[in-house]
Amino acid sequence: MTELADRTAGTEPGRSTTPAAGRPGAPEQPAVDVAALGEQLLGKWADVRRHARAVSGQPELHKIEGLTHTEHRRRAFGQLEHLVRHEAVHRAFPSALGGNDDHGGNIAGFEELVTADPSLQIKAGVQWGLFGSAVMHLGTEDHHRKWLPGIMSLAIPGCFAMTETGHGSDVASIATTATYDPAAEEFVIHTPFRAAWKDYIGNAAIDGLGAVVFAQLLTKGVNHGVHAFYLDLRDPDTKEFLPGIGGEDDGVKGGLNGIDNGRLHFANVRIPRTNLLNRYGDVDAEGNYTSPIASPGRRFFTMLGTLVQGRVSLDGAAVAASKLALKTAIQYATERRQFNASSQTDEEVLLDYQRHQRRLFTRLATTYAASFAHEQLLEKFDDVFSGRHDTDEDRQDLETLAAALKPLSTWHALDTLQECREACGGAGFLIENRFASLRADLDVYVTFEGDNTVLLQLVAKRLLADYAKEFRNANVGVLARYVVSQATGTALHRSGLRQVAQFMADSGSVQKAAIAIRDESSQRALLTDRVQTMVAQVGAALKGANRLPQRQGAALFNAHQHELIEAAQAHAELLQWEAFTEALGNVTDPGTHKVLTWLRDLFGLSLIEKNLSWYLMNGRLSMQRGRAVGEYINRLLVKIRPHAVDLVDAFGYGPEHLRAEISTGAEKIRQDEARDYFRKQRASGQAPVDEKILLARTTLQSKAARA
C-alpha cells in the first residue's frame, strides 16, 4: 500500500516559491491536512479503494503502450484472469456463490482499475458488470446456478449484446427478435436486417463464448418489448461461432484497444425457452406471457435499470483519471521554468503564471466537486442495489442523478486530460506521460453507456415533469422546491434550498441578495435560481405541447432542445456544487476547511462566470457585480497557489498509478542542473558576455566620449 505521508513529504520542493507562500512569519497562511483530506476523498469504501489501488499498482496490470490491438487484446484477457485470482471483481455477486453482495464496494473497486489500463477496466466491466450482472439481475436462481460460477471464474467470457448498428442509446427500438415457438418450446433469435446487427459489443470479436442478447420478445403475435436471453455464442473448444451465428471485428478504435469489440448477427438461432432471463417477464410452455410488472413501459425501465451501474462506475472512473492528470500536470508546473519575466537569471515556474493557474486550478476545483458528487451517487446506488432504499422513486432518483453526473464528469475528464497535456507542452504529447493515452481511452466514455447528450435530455424531461407536478398547485413559495427532489437527498440540501427559496421570497431579488457573490449562500442562490428559472421558462414555452398534433408538438419541443439540455447541465452543476459544499461541512481541520472553501468558491464562481451572460440578461447580477466575478476568481487562484500540490497529493495516487516520466521530479533535477551550471559559470568569471550587453556598454562609452 502506498503511504500518503511519505509522498507528501517528498513533494515539499514543489511548493510555491512566491513570496507570500513560503515566507516565514506569515502565520495566517493555512495548511492542508493532506492525510485527512485524502481519507475523506477515499470515502465510504476507502478500504476497497486501497485494495483496488494496490492491485492496480501491480505491473502485470499496467497498459503497455505501442502494442498492436491484437497484442493488447491478448494482454487484457490475461489481466482479467489476474483480477479473478486477486479477488478484485466479485464483490457484487451473491455471497452464496463466493461474492460479497457488496454493490457499492464493487463499483468503488472497479473505478480504480482505470489507473492500470482503461481497456482492462472496461473489459472487466463487460464481463462482470454487464454480462454477469445481466444474468444476476435479470435472471433467476436457476440461471445464477448455471452460469454465474463460470462467468465469475472467466470460464465463460461473454457479451452484453444490446446495442445495434441502427440503435445505440435508443434501446427500445432495437430490432433483433426472439420469437417463441411453442411446438419446440424454444425461442428463435433472429436478426431481420443489417441495421439490427449487434455492434460495438465487447468480447464479441474474439473471446466471447456466451452472450446475453437483448431482443423484442414475440409470442402469440404480441410484441412484449425488449427482454434478455442467454445464448451460447462459440464452441468452447474450437472458438468458432455456433451455427446461425456470425460476426465481424470492429477493428481498431480511437482507444480501449485491449477490448475485442465486434458485431454479431443471428439467423434463426434456437435456444431453450428457459434461456429467457425471466425475472421481469416469463413465457410458459404454451407461450403465455406473464410479468410481475403490468406496465410495459415500467417493465422496460426496470430491466434497463441495471444499466445504471455502468453510468455510476464511469462517473467514478472519469474522476479518477482527472485526478491522475492533475497530479502530474500540477507537480510538473511547480518544477518547470519557462521565460524569465521577473529576473535576468531565473525563469518563472509555470504554476506562477496566472493563465496556467486558471487552466489547472479551475479544473482542480471541478474535479473535487465531481469527486464529492460521485461519492453521493455511489452511496445512493448502494442504497438502491442493496435493497435498503429501493422504492420506485429511489430508483428514478438514482437514474436521474447518474444521468446528470456521468455526462459532466466524463466530458470533464477529456477536457482535463487535454488541458493538462497542453499545459505540459511537447512532453505532454509523449505517451510516457500518459495524458494522450488516457484521453484516447476515455474518449468513448462520453457516448457509451448512454450518450451524454441523450442522458442530459433524460434529466431535462425529469425536471420538466417535476416542474409540472409542482406547478399544478403552484404558488411562489413552493415554486423553488422542485429542485429539491432532484438533489441527493440530504437534510442539508433540503434546508439549504428551502432557505434560498425563502430568502429569495423575502428579498424579492437575487441581485440584491448577492451582496457578496463569494459567500456560500449567494453562490447557492445564483446557481439554484438559474436552474429553476430555466426550467420554468422552457416549461412555459412547452406548455400544451402534448395537446398539439404530434408533428407540431415535436417541432415545438425540438425548438427548445438546446435550452433544455442547458437547463439539465445547470442542474447537474448545482448538484456538484451542493456535494462539494456538503463535503466542506465534514472537514474538521480549520486549515483544510479554509483552503477547500477557496476551492469550492472557485468552482462556484467559475460556474457563474461561465454563465455570466445569463445572470446579466436575467437581471440576477448587476453589470458592476458581473465584472467582479473574474477579479474574484483571479484572487482565488493566488490564494490556492501555495496549496496546489497538497490538493493533488490528497488524491493519494502514487508513482505506481501515475507512471508519468514528468511526475517523477526529473524536471526539477534537470532545472537544478542547468541553474547550477550557469551559477558556476558566472562565478568563474568565464561566462561569455551577451552581445546585447556589449552593445549597450559600447553605446554608453561612445556617449561618454562625445560628452
Next chain:
Amino acid sequence: MTELADRTAGTEPGRSTTPAAGRPGAPEQPAVDVAALGEQLLGKWADVRRHARAVSGQPELHKIEGLTHTEHRRRAFGQLEHLVRHEAVHRAFPSALGGNDDHGGNIAGFEELVTADPSLQIKAGVQWGLFGSAVMHLGTEDHHRKWLPGIMSLAIPGCFAMTETGHGSDVASIATTATYDPAAEEFVIHTPFRAAWKDYIGNAAIDGLGAVVFAQLLTKGVNHGVHAFYLDLRDPDTKEFLPGIGGEDDGVKGGLNGIDNGRLHFANVRIPRTNLLNRYGDVDAEGNYTSPIASPGRRFFTMLGTLVQGRVSLDGAAVAASKLALKTAIQYATERRQFNASSQTDEEVLLDYQRHQRRLFTRLATTYAASFAHEQLLEKFDDVFSGRHDTDEDRQDLETLAAALKPLSTWHALDTLQECREACGGAGFLIENRFASLRADLDVYVTFEGDNTVLLQLVAKRLLADYAKEFRNANVGVLARYVVSQATGTALHRSGLRQVAQFMADSGSVQKAAIAIRDESSQRALLTDRVQTMVAQVGAALKGANRLPQRQGAALFNAHQHELIEAAQAHAELLQWEAFTEALGNVTDPGTHKVLTWLRDLFGLSLIEKNLSWYLMNGRLSMQRGRAVGEYINRLLVKIRPHAVDLVDAFGYGPEHLRAEISTGAEKIRQDEARDYFRKQRASGQAPVDEKILLARTTLQSKAARA
C-alpha cells in the same frame, strides 16, 4: 481528379426532409452553387491544391491504422520518397535546383497532405519545410549547392534541431553552444547539461543523416545569440551516430507515430567554420563576428522568421482536417435516424435535431471563417517570401497574423474532430471513420511550432505596442484605428473599420448602433469594439509597468495575463470574421451569397454569444438584445439546414480523402432496408401487435363493457 458536380449530384438523398426545404413551390429558397463556391474555397493556388489532392488520394500515401510505431515510421519514410517522385514537395526551392520559387503554392500543396496521413505531412514538413528551408533561408549559395540537392532528393534525411528538453517555445533561451575555435577554424557544438538536449526532433530517432542545429554562437568571449549550424549526424552507411553525438528515441506519442521523434546531444562535436549558416551572421577565420543586422534582437527574429511558414501551414492543415470531419459528420447526420419524436413509424434524421444543428453548424461556420482567413494569411506569406512585399513591417504583420490564426484554427480542428466524433456516437469512435485518428495526430498542432498560448501572448504584446503608439497622439477618432494595422491589409478592412469608428463616434454608443445585431455593420461594430476596449483596458492597467522594479512590473503583467490572452483571441476572431465578410464580397451567385451570409451571421453571432457577458457588462448590449442573440442563432440553424450538405460538398473532398465508412452512404442503405422491412411487415398484416397497444385496446373494451 475528383469531380465536384458528380459528388454533389450523388448527395441529393441527403438533403433535408423538413417540409420547408424540399417542398415544391417554395421558390424563395436559395440554392448554393457548389462548384463555384468550391472554386472560391480552393483559392489562389487552386491548381496546386487539385494536384496535391490527387497525390494525397493515392492509396500508397494513406495511413494504415493499427500499425506499430516502428512499422508506421518505415511506411512514412517510403512515402516521402513517393512524394519526391511525384514532384509534390519542391515548389519552394530555387528554380536553379529544380524547384519553382513558389512559396505560397508550396504551402498550399503541403496542407492537403494532411488528408493522406498527418504523419506523412509533418515528416515532409520536417525534411523540406524545416531542415531544407533552414539551409535555404539561413544558408548562402555554397550551402545551397552543397546540401539542397541531397535534401530535396531525400538522399540526406535531416533534422531541424532547435527545441530542447528545457526550452520549447522560448528559443532564445536554448543552451546548446557553438564555440568558435580560431586555431582549428572550427565550431565546437556542445550540450552543457541534460536540459539542453535537443528534444522532440523529427528524424532524430532513426532516419536523420544531417541536421541543422541551433546553438548560442560564442566567439571571442561574446555570445552573439542563437544561430544555425549544419552538422552531419550519422554515418550514411552504418546509420550510426558520428563520434560525440548521442541520442534517444522519444518513443510512442499521442499521435503522428509515423515520425521518429527523438533527442540529440553533442559532446564537443567539431564542424568546419563554414558550416555556420551565415546569411544573417558570420564569423571569419580569426573569429570576428559580423552581421548585416546590427541589432541582436532584430537578427534573432529575422532568423526565426522562417519558422512562420510552419505556423502558416499548420493553420491550413487544421482547416483541411476540420473540413474532412464536418463533411463526414454532416453527411451521416442526414442519413442516420434516431428516436421518433414526430411519428410512430419514422425516426428523425439526426440533422433535424436542434442540438445537432447547433453542434455541427456553428463549427461549420467557424471552419468557413478559418478557411477564408487562412487564404489571406497564405497570400500575405507569399507576398513576403516572394519578396514582393517584404519590408520589416510586412514581416511583422505576417508573424502577428500567423500567431493569431494558428492557435484558433488548430484548437478549432481538435474541437471539431471531437464534436463530430461524438455526434456520430459509437461509430465515431471506430478508427474506420477517422475522427479519432485525425484528432490524435492533430493534437500536437496546438503546442508545436509555437505553443498556442504563447503565440496569443505575442499577439497581445503587439496589440499593446500598437495601442501605445496610437495613444501617444490620441484622440477619440483615431483610437479605434490601431486594429487596422493588424488586419490583413485590404482596403475593405480599412474603410470598414474606419466607418465603424466614425459610426461609433457619431452615435456615441454601440448599444444604440446595434439596432439589428444580425446586420453586418452591427456585428463588425460589436466585434471590433470588444477588441479595442479590451486592449485599452489592459493597456491602461499596465501603464507604467515598465517603470516599476522588474519583479513588480512582471507581477502586474502576470495579474493581467488572462485578460491579455482573451484580448488576443478576440482580435484573432475579428480577423476571421473580416476574412469571411471579405470573401462574401467575392461571391457573385445570389443564392450562394444568401446562404453564406447566413453562415457568416451564424459565425458572428456565435462569437457574440460566446462573449455575451462582456457585451452586457460593458453596456454594449441591452439585456433584451442579449436575449435575442440565442434566438437569432436558432433561426439561422433552421435556415442553414437545407444547405448543409451543399456547404460541406463545396469543400471538394472525395471518398479517396474522406475514407470514412459512414460517409459512403452505407447508413442510408441500412436505414432504407430497415424501413422497408417494417413497411412490408405492416402491409402483410403479419406484424406483431405491440403489448402497449393491446393494453390500451383492452382498457377501452372493458370500459365499453362497463358502460
